[in-house]
Amino acid sequence: MSQNIAILIGNTKYDELSTLNCCANDVKKMRELLSSTKKFSNIKTYIDKPVDLVKDELRVLAESGDGFEEIFLYFSGHGLSNSDDFFMCFSSFKESSPNTTGLSRNDAFDLIRLFKSELSVVVIDACEAGRSILKNQANPLSNTLKNGISNFVQFSSCTESQFSLAGDHISLFTDEFIKACLNKEKGPVYYSDVESALRDAFINHPSQTPHFIRQSTSQEKFCSDALHLNDFRNSYFVVPDGDQQVASPPATELALAKEAIKSIEALIPQMTKAQEFINSVFEHILSASEKTPEISDFFEIRTVKYDDFELVQNKRSVIDLLTRRGGSDSFVESDIERTKRRNPFGISSAVLSAFASEDEYDTKYNIWNHSKLKSVHVGIYFEPKSMALNRIFSEIVFLPRLTECLILTCNSYEKRANWDSFNEFEGTKKWKWSRHSWFDEPADISESYVSDPYDFTRKYILSFSESKN
Numbered sequence: 302m303s304q305n306i307a308i309l310i311g312n313t314k315y316d317e318l319s320t321l322n323c324c325a326n327d328v329k330k331m332r333e334l335l336s337s338t339k340k341f342s343n344i345k346t347y348i349d350k351p352v353d354l355v356k357d358e359l360r361v362l363a364e365s366g367d368g369f370e371e372i373f374l375y376f377s378g379h380g381l382s383n384s385d386d387f388f389m390c391f392s393s394f395k396e397s398s399p400n401t402t403g404l405s406r407n408d409a410f411d412l413i414r415l416f417k418s419e420l421s422v423v424v425i426d427a428c429e430a431g432r433s434i435l436k437n438q439a440n441p442l443s444n445t446l447k448n449g450i451s452n453f454v455q456f457s458s459c460t461e462s463q464f465s466l467a468g469d470h471i472s473l474f475t476d477e478f479i480k481a482c483l484n485k486e487k488g489p490v491y492y493s494d495v496e497s498a499l500r501d502a503f504i505n506h507p508s509q510t511p512h513f514i515r516q517s518t519s520q521e522k523f524c525s526d527a528l529h530l531n532d533f534r535n536s537y538f539v540v541p542d543g544d545q546q547v548a549s550p551p552a553t554e555l556a557l558a559k560e561a562i563k564s565i566e567a568l569i570p571q572m573t574k575a576q577e578f579i580n581s582v583f584e585h586i587l588s589a590s591e592k593t594p595e596i597s598d599f600f601e602i603r604t605v606k607y608d609d610f611e612l613v614q615n616k617r618s619v620i621d622l623l624t625r626r627g628g629s630d631s632f633v634e635s636d637i638e639r640t641k642r643r644n645p646f647g648i649s650s651a652v653l654s655a656f657a658s659e660d661e662y663d664t665k666y667n668i669w670n671h672s673k674l675k676s677v678h679v680g681i682y683f684e685p686k687s688m689a690l691n692r693i694f695s696e697i698v699f700l701p702r703l704t705e706c707l708i709l710t711c712n713s714y715e716k717r718a719n720w721d722s723f724n725e726f727e728g729t730k731k732w733k734w735s736r737h738s739w740f741d742e743p744a745d746i747s748e749s750y751v752s753d754p755y756d757f758t759r760k761y762i763l764s765f766s767e768s769k770n
Contacts, residue, residue, distance in 0.1 A: 303370040306416070307335050307344040308359065312378035314349050314392050319379075319736050323468050324348075327377040327426060327475040330537075334479050335373065337533035338524040352391040352404055356412060363415035371420040372413055376404075377472060380427025382461050382625065387432040389425065397731045406432065414450055420521050422492065423455040426474045428465045429625060430457035431512025452521060454492050455514040456499065462625070463509055474511065477502040482523055483534045490524040492517075568704035570739040576674055578706065578739050579699050583679050585747035586697070586754065593755045599690060599762055600683040607678040609670050613698055615730045616666035619709065622734060623668075623700065630703040632672040638665040672701045683758050691716050692723045693761060695754030698732070708746070709734045712757040 311328035313321050325348050335341050345362070347355050379390035381399060388394070388403035395402045413421045458465040458474035466473040481498035482490060492515075499511050524530060570578070590602065610633075613619060620635040639662045670677050680696035692715040700707035710733050713726035737746055 303368040303419070304342045304366055305340050305371040305373070306362070306366070306369060307332075307341045307373040308375065309335075309344065309346045310350075310355060310374075310376045310378070310389070311346075311348050312391055315379060315390070316393050317395060317733055317735060318390060321378060321467055323470055323472050324377040326470055327472050328375070330471060330479060331375050331377075331424075331475065333533055333537075334482060334530075337530050339529050340371075340524065341373065349392055351393070352402065355391075356404070356408070359412045360415060363412070366416075369416045369418035371422065372416045372418045373422045373424070374409065374413060375424045375426075377426040377475060380425065380430045380465070382429035382432055383621075387430060387461070389427060396734070410450065418451075420452045420454070420517070421450050422521075423453075424478065425456070426458040426465055426472050426478075428459065429461050429463070430465065431460040431463070431510075432457075450516075452517040453515070454517055454521060456496070457512040457514075459509045460512050464626075466509055473506075473509065479537065483530055483537065485527045486531075486534075487527055489522050490527050490530070491519065492521045492523050493519040495523055565704060568738060568740075572673065575672075575701060575706070575739055578741075578743060579674060579676055579701075581743035582699075582708070582746055582751070583676065583697065585744050586751055587681070589747065589753065589755050593759055596683070596755060596758055596762070599687065600685055600693070600758065603682040603684055605680045605682065606676040608675045610668040610678055610698065613668065613678055614726070615732065616668055618729075618732055619668060619698065619700070620666055622707065622709075622732075626702075626707065626736075628702055632701045632703065633668065633670060635666070635668045638667065639663070640665070670701075674699070674701050677701065681754050683754070688717075688720075689765075691761075693754070693758050694726065695757065697751065704739070706737050706739060707734055708737060708751065710751050712754055714761070 309328045309331050311324040313324045315321075328346055328348060332344055332346055335344055343362075345358070347358075376389045379394065381388045381390055381394075381396065381403070383396075383399065386399075386405040386407055388399040388405050389409070390403050393402050399405070400408075409423065413423070456478065458472070468476065477499060478495070481495045481502060484498040485494055496513050496515075499513075503509060503511055587602075587604070590596065610616070610619075616635075617637075620637065623633060623635055641662055677699045678696070679699075680694055683693035683695070685692055693712065694715055695712045696710070698709040700709070711730045713730060715723040715726055718724045735746075735751075
């Protein structure tokens with residue numbers, strides 16, 4: 302007998318990204334919603350589980366039934382869209398290895414295809430989730446849907462270039478998705494009804510626009526009878542007495558705009574506060590040297606501070622990050638200059654242009670600091686006391702935004718060029734990045750999110766003892 306199954310995934314804790322506490326409650330409320338439909342015979346939940354475990358269990362689950370009428374996949378957490386695919390970020394997610402530390406949308410579709418269900422529904426509440434079907438790929442998403450997936454509906458919390466807003470207790474999109482499912486009080490609730498209600502709910506949210514994909518007949522039902530949802534509806538919309546005044550929505554569009562501006566304003570620091578934040582994060586990182594005093598036997602510490610991004614390596618990845626994050630300010634701006642190389646052989650430009658390749662252009666990546674904040678690029682040099690040791694450079698880049706600060710870190714080795722100098726790192730630096738409020742605690746940031754230069758250096762020292770064994 303065919304069954305309906307739901308897979309609910311939420312990630313709250315991240316090694317390299319900010320914590321999203323509300324995602325656990327997102328999953329809890331979605332489970333309550335789906336249970337109330339009386340449709341799903343099996344609802345699996347995964348909170349802060351490794352991506353490999355989730356994928357393996359889904360493969361086993363796909364083989365466990367005699368047939369599936371509907372599979373419903375929900376994800377709440379960080380999201381990343383790069384030039385190749387969209388990725389649902391799990392706890393150990395790394396931008397440098399997204400395919401093994403996250404779940405790509407194409408991989409998710411491959412897993413869904415295993416269930417051979419009559420209807421597949423995907424709901425994603427994550428930043429950059431709304432990737433269009435057609436992309437410049439060898440295997441565009443449209444082909445994926447046509448191959449092995451019959452009826453398909455996807456709800457994404459925002460477009461590919463937008464943020465998806467979290468909340469204190471529940472994410473904005475998940476909250477509105479649940480309300481959209483509860484909007485109709487009689488008769489069957491169709492997924493097309495949910496889409497229509499969501500479109501209306503976000504009319505006044507220009508910074509977050511839900512994205513929809515549908516390959517179906519519009520007759521697919523979320524719930525056969527809206528009356529099934531009454532108990533959950535009544536409990537979900539209950540407002541505690543003490544919150545009645547706060548919960549009342551603004552009466553006009555102008556009042557709504559005023560509230561939105563007020564909430565954004567609360568996230569913006571004074572310039573002096575922002576500078577204190579940057580200085581304090583770096584100072585806390587430097588103070589960590591007290592935990593590893595033995596390093597001073599091998600290295601002397603030298604610090605550098607720059608007020609611009611001129612010496613930042615691998616600017617391309619930094620520019621890609623800035624482009625994905627978007628934003629309403631121009632505290633940090635960037636561009637890419639492509640200059641065609643001069644023709645030394647006198648061949649006409651028209652002839653050469655027909656055969657021009659990327660190698661015939663010089664590319665320059667520019668990043669400018671307009672914020673007037675100082676020390677936006679800082680570093681710690683570990684100068685070796687022994688000729689047998691390489692130099693270590695630990696650097697931090699602060700990308701100030703109006704309501705947040707992006708922090709990028711990297712530790713690298715610099716090999717000896719001769720007896721008294723070193724070459725810069727050979728290769729492309731991989732930046733570890735995280736996003737923070739200006740009001741986050743600098744001590745927590747330096748301990749939890751910033752690559753530890755002293756631990757990196759200590760491991761380098763210990764590697765010499767390993768080579769002897």
